[in-house]
Amino acid sequence: MDDTKPHSDDAPPSTWKHGDSLGAAAVSERKDDAIVARAVTINRPVAEVFAYFRDFANLPTFMENVERIDILSDTRSHWVVKAPAGKTVEWDAVVTEETQDSVIAWTSEPGADVANSGRVEFRDAGARGTVVMATIAYDPPAGIVGKLIAKMFQREPAIQARRDLRRFKQLMETGEIATAAMNRKQREEEMA
Numbered sequence: 001m002d003d004t005k006p007h008s009d010d011a012p013p014s015t016w017k018h019g020d021s022l023g024a025a026a027v028s029e030r031k032d033d034a035i036v037a038r039a040v041t042i043n044r045p046v047a048e049v050f051a052y053f054r055d056f057a058n059l060p061t062f063m064e065n066v067e068r069i070d071i072l073s074d075t076r077s078h079w080v081v082k083a084p085a086g087k088t089v090e091w092d093a094v095v096t097e098e099t100q101d102s103v104i105a106w107t108s109e110p111g112a113d114v115a116n117s118g119r120v121e122f123r124d125a126g127a128r129g130t131v132v133m134a135t136i137a138y139d140p141p142a143g144i145v146g147k148l149i150a151k152m153f154q155r156e157p158a159i160q161a162r163r164d165l166r167r168f169k170q171l172m173e174t175g176e177i178a179t180a181a182m183n184r185k186q187r188e189e190e191m192a
Contacts, residue, residue: 036136040165043129044172050101050122052172053132062167062177065160081114089113115139132168134161 042049052058056077060066067088070078075095083089091112097105097119107117118136125131167177 036138036161037134038161038165039131039133040169041125041128041131042169042172046122046124046130047101049130049132049172050104053120053122053168054098054104062171063160063164064167076109083113091116132165134165136161 056069056071059069065082067080067082069080072078072092076092078090078092080088080090091108091114093106093108093116095104095106096117097103101122103119103121105117105119108115116136116138118134120135121131121133123131123133170177
């Protein structure tokens with residue numbers, strides 16, 4: 001396949017069958033990074049999905065491990081994220097590319113606890129709504145050992161990306177996120 005032509009596959013770059021299978025040039029140029037790509041179709045208009053996601057203060061509502069995001073400017077934000085063993089990691093991120101209702105790309109600034117970069121694309125899927133494709137590159141602390149520890153504690157980005165996109169879909173389509181947790185009344189009835 002000629003890699004100079006635009007890619008026609010609408011799958012996340014890491015799953016492309018032909019061409020630059022990592023699509024990594026747009027996400028990361030660091031060779032040791034782990035690349036994660038996930039996609040979901042959300043039954044809402046692309047403008048609505050993009051607007052909700054672009055307000056970074058909304059992200060902790062569906063990103064389970066994000067404790068908070070402080071907005072520093074239109075293009076910079078400070079992230080505090082849960083890590084294994086009750087720890088947190090922090091970094092400042094800068095938006096490197098943005099096209100209204102289409103794409104948001106970012107990279108962490110130097111000194112990040114976890115160096116990362118990524119790209120989220122929003123594509124109109126007609127009557128089906130919006131396809132959201134997230135591709136994230138990250139450099140796990142302590143390399144492969146850190147990645148294995150994160151996986152054991154369910155804090156590994158590949159696991160979280162899938163869960164977070166599923167929660168984003170639920171929130172955008174229904175206004176709430178389904179949970180298996182029992183509410184107080186259910187707990188009291190079970191204890192009786």
